[in-house]
Amino acid sequence: MRGPLVCEKYPNKYRGTITIVGREILTEKNRKITLRVQARNLALKNWIVKPDVFFELSRKDGGNKVIEDILVYKSERRNTKNVSWDSFVLLERDFWQNDGKNPDDYIRFACFHHKQNGKHKLLGESTLRVIDFLENEGRKQRFPLGGLSELLVSCEFEKTFLEYIDGGLEVQLNIAIDFTASNRDKNYDLHKNGPDETCYEYAIRVVGNILERYDSDKQISVYGFGGEFNNSGFVSHEFALTGNNEKLKSTGFQR
Structure with a gap:
C-alpha cells in the first residue's frame, strides 16, 4: 500500500510518499545471519567530489504481481x-518473500x-538469487557493479547449540550448590535430608537429566559453597559433595 505524505499546513505541496508492505512472517526461518560487505574501485566519475558512499540491501517482492524493491538494510x-562497512545481523526470513x-x-x-537533495547517485548494483547466496554461506562472494x-x-x-555439538564440541557438566544462609528460613531448608525431594534436588534432577545427555563422559562434578562441610568448624566456598576432593565426579542423578 502506498500513499502521499501530507502536511496539513501546506496540503498541496509534495512531501513524498510512504509505502507499507505486509507479509506472513516465516517463523521457521529465524536464524541470525551476520553479513560483512566491502566495495572495491567504486566508480566516481567526478574526481573532485569526495566519496560519500553507502549501500542498500533490498528484497525483490512480487507479491502484488509488480516487482518492487523492499528495503531490508541501509548501511552507514x-x-x-574502497570501503568496508560495519558488519550487521539479519534474520534468514528477511531475505525471502513468503x-x-x-x-x-x-x-x-x-x-x-x-546527495544532500536525496537524489542519490547509483554507482552500481547486483541482483542474485537468495538460494544461491545462502548456499555459499561462510565464503566471500564477489558481485560485479559495472x-x-x-x-x-x-x-x-549463527550456529545453534546442537550444531556445535555435531561439529565436535565437548561439554562438561559441573554443578555448584549454594549452602549460604541466604536461601533458608526458620521453617524451610533447601538442603534438608528428608523423605521429600527439596527444590534444589528437583531442579538438579530435571535440568541435569537433560544436560547429562550432552556431557562428553557422563561424569558430573558437584560442588558446594558457603557451608560448613563435615563439621570442619569453618565455612568453605568450594567443597566436593562426593565427600572426597580427589574424586569429584559422579554418574547420573539419583537420591
Missing part, C-alpha cells in the same frame, strides 16, 4: 572508494553516492 556512509522455498526469490545490493567495481559479501549463520 563512508568517505572512500514461504522461503521459491528458488526465484532475489535480493539486490546497490551502492550509492550520497566496470572494475565490485562488491564483496560474506554471510555466516
Whole structure:
C-alpha cells in the first residue's frame, strides 16, 4: 500500500510518499545471519567530489504481481572508494518473500553516492538469487557493479547449540550448590535430608537429566559453597559433595 505524505499546513505541496508492505512472517526461518560487505574501485566519475558512499540491501517482492524493491538494510556512509562497512545481523526470513522455498526469490545490493537533495547517485548494483547466496554461506562472494567495481559479501549463520555439538564440541557438566544462609528460613531448608525431594534436588534432577545427555563422559562434578562441610568448624566456598576432593565426579542423578 502506498500513499502521499501530507502536511496539513501546506496540503498541496509534495512531501513524498510512504509505502507499507505486509507479509506472513516465516517463523521457521529465524536464524541470525551476520553479513560483512566491502566495495572495491567504486566508480566516481567526478574526481573532485569526495566519496560519500553507502549501500542498500533490498528484497525483490512480487507479491502484488509488480516487482518492487523492499528495503531490508541501509548501511552507514563512508568517505572512500574502497570501503568496508560495519558488519550487521539479519534474520534468514528477511531475505525471502513468503514461504522461503521459491528458488526465484532475489535480493539486490546497490551502492550509492550520497546527495544532500536525496537524489542519490547509483554507482552500481547486483541482483542474485537468495538460494544461491545462502548456499555459499561462510565464503566471500564477489558481485560485479559495472566496470572494475565490485562488491564483496560474506554471510555466516549463527550456529545453534546442537550444531556445535555435531561439529565436535565437548561439554562438561559441573554443578555448584549454594549452602549460604541466604536461601533458608526458620521453617524451610533447601538442603534438608528428608523423605521429600527439596527444590534444589528437583531442579538438579530435571535440568541435569537433560544436560547429562550432552556431557562428553557422563561424569558430573558437584560442588558446594558457603557451608560448613563435615563439621570442619569453618565455612568453605568450594567443597566436593562426593565427600572426597580427589574424586569429584559422579554418574547420573539419583537420591
